[in-house]
Amino acid sequence: MRLLLHLVAKDLRRKARAPFAFVAALSFPILFAGMIALAFGGGGKLPKVRLLVANLDEGVVGSAVVSAFGSPRTAGMFETTRVTEAEGRERMERGRASAFLTIPKGFTRDLLDGRPVTLRLVRNPSEGILPEIAAQTAGGLADLLEGARRVLSAPLLRLRPYLEDGIDSAPADADVVAIALEATHAIGGASSLIFPPVITLRSELFGGTEPAAEDKGGTGSQIFLLVLPGVAVYALFLVAENAMRDVLTERTLGTLRRQLAGPLTPGTYIVAKALYTCVLATAAIAVVSLVGWTVLTRPVSLPGFVLVSMALVLAVAGTAAAIYGLAGSERAGATLAGAIFLAMGFLGGGFFRIESLPPGIRSVAPFTPLYWGTQGYRALLEHGATLSGVARYAGVLIAMGVALLGVGMAALHRSARAGTAA
């Protein structure tokens, strides 16, 4: 036991003398989560849609469409710029806006006359989300105009002559009364359906519900905490890989043979390396957790956190041991580890939240220890899970860890003995 501790202490001292790789691996999740918080932070809102509008219509409906993008409901979403048609086309070709809306000439007149009218929207092909918001909003406006035109057909026809270009006389009192009566009649017939709308949608987007607790504020720190678990678990695999790689590096450099020439068995050496890997992984969790704790806004079950962390330490040490045990050389091990970790990172929800992945990939995720580690931490951070709530995640991690560590240590033991013979 003393020898074991002595070996672990020696490796830790060595790591402390050259901590670059360890520090870099640890800085990765913090930097990455910080970067995403920076990119998607800003109160959790998307940047405004840069919308160019060319209003070629000179009537009231065209102006109303333009105003709709600056209304209190939409002003927070759009940054609207009035342009000529040529300017709009030129700016779109240079990718200077998300979308370009053209309201055609005679839009008001044609609409009032019952002739089909078309709003034209040009999307920026290098953007995905913002032009879609512009398209959906413009589509909603088109639906609204169509509905209003059809329901208010009679009063609009009566109003039509006064909206003609060049006519600046106001309607006579009698006409105003007639138009108002027509409108009242038109709306009155359907008022039970539309005032207020008899079918409503309850959603955060359209009102009627409070934002979910975790979405309130949507600040950068909350985004940081949403991203951190996945990338931190990924970084833990890198730390473990770095530690376990020592076995093959020492074999290549001949230091393993020298160590085994003393009163040290390959078995003790391998157990010491596994222990060293576990200590490093635990230290890594402690450091990342400390950073996470500084931005934490609600309590997290400490026993649950410790359980998931310890199970994860076992799983990452086991995974690294299995990879280096089965690899023929240091270089092959490093390549294999990199490929496996990267695949796990993407498939297991390390870099993208598992819900955003397609069902096929989601079904593969549970075969990776990274998935169980990430989900365990997410349960603690996002759903307030307790010790019993994370027992399932920890159980799977422990089972995976024990199995992989068994395979890995047996293979590394063989490898270490081969190193002595070499």
Added chain:
Amino acid sequence: MRRLLRLAVNDVRLTARDRAAALWLLVMPVFLIWLFGSAFGGPRGDRRVALTILDRDGGWLAAALASELDPSAVKLDVRRGPDASPRPPPGAVRWIEIPAGFTEGALAGTQQTLAVEAAKDASAEGTRGAEVVLARAILRTLARAAEMKQSGATLSAAAYERLRARPALVSLEVATAGKGATVPSGVAQSLPGTLTFTVLMMTTIYGAVFLTIEKREGMLRRQLTLPLSRGAIVGGKILGRAFIALLQIALLIAVGKLAFKLDFGASPLGLATLLGAYTFAVAGFATLAGAVLANPEQASIVGWLASMVMAALGGCWWPSEVMPGWLRSASHVFPTSWAMDGLHSLISFGRGFEAVVLPSAVLVGFGALFSLAAAARLRA
């Protein structure tokens, strides 16, 4: 020049001898293209959101509402009768329940409130998308029902269908800037970013790790005893890395063209110039990292870290439009942003060679800067 080429060929030969390199350089990027493509809607780029209607009403207004949901935006599954009963509905990602008595109640003026519910693992973006589509369907349904009521017509499915069958009075025509091709999605959307990311990552990690191994094993010291200038050795290393990166790029483009039928724009010359310049920048960066870092562990971890940061901020992982304006501008300190700008000009906008002159020039500048720094810092 011959010596430079010989050094480069030697570098390629050493890489080719490493069987694991094939996995990294060739198999992994294809896997990532597939993975990113799947996350963005699969090879065909189907971005519709899944939505199940549980029609427990069975009335004509409920059917009318379902028919108003835009089929180009939602993958609709309407369940009626006993199929509409289980809750949550088996296999459904997100769903709307239309309660019994919906049609009768709504026509009598009784408020009906609908909500999109989602399974625990449904994406929040998809659910918001479904809400937008549903809101528009409600608007259309109410407008037609109001029109029927106002005109005194009998409220029925047939009357509703007659109104719906009329040509639209107000429509929205959506086109795409550039050559007007459809907005790339799925693999087409992810390929430029994945290509930029994987070439950077693989070249940096492999280039830097190999160079540090050469330093550790004394191979570089032996090379420096040859009648070659330090600049020539660095040039040879950069050329070797560039060969490998170009091979990787050629493979990814071939896979994109043959397996996914992707369009890489109308300017092969522009594409070659841009990717050639990017290769130079990336190979220079890999050599600089190998020159500066002490051992393979450092090289590997820095390679990971640098490529992930540059890829994410450069717009390879997500559309850069979602980043604040200042960050979008700041991200141009990385070669990835310039490469993505050029690729979008060629592939998304369908522009010609002139669109990649500036990005290519900047990338060559990056490459020259990294190469000079690598030559200055390379020590055996």
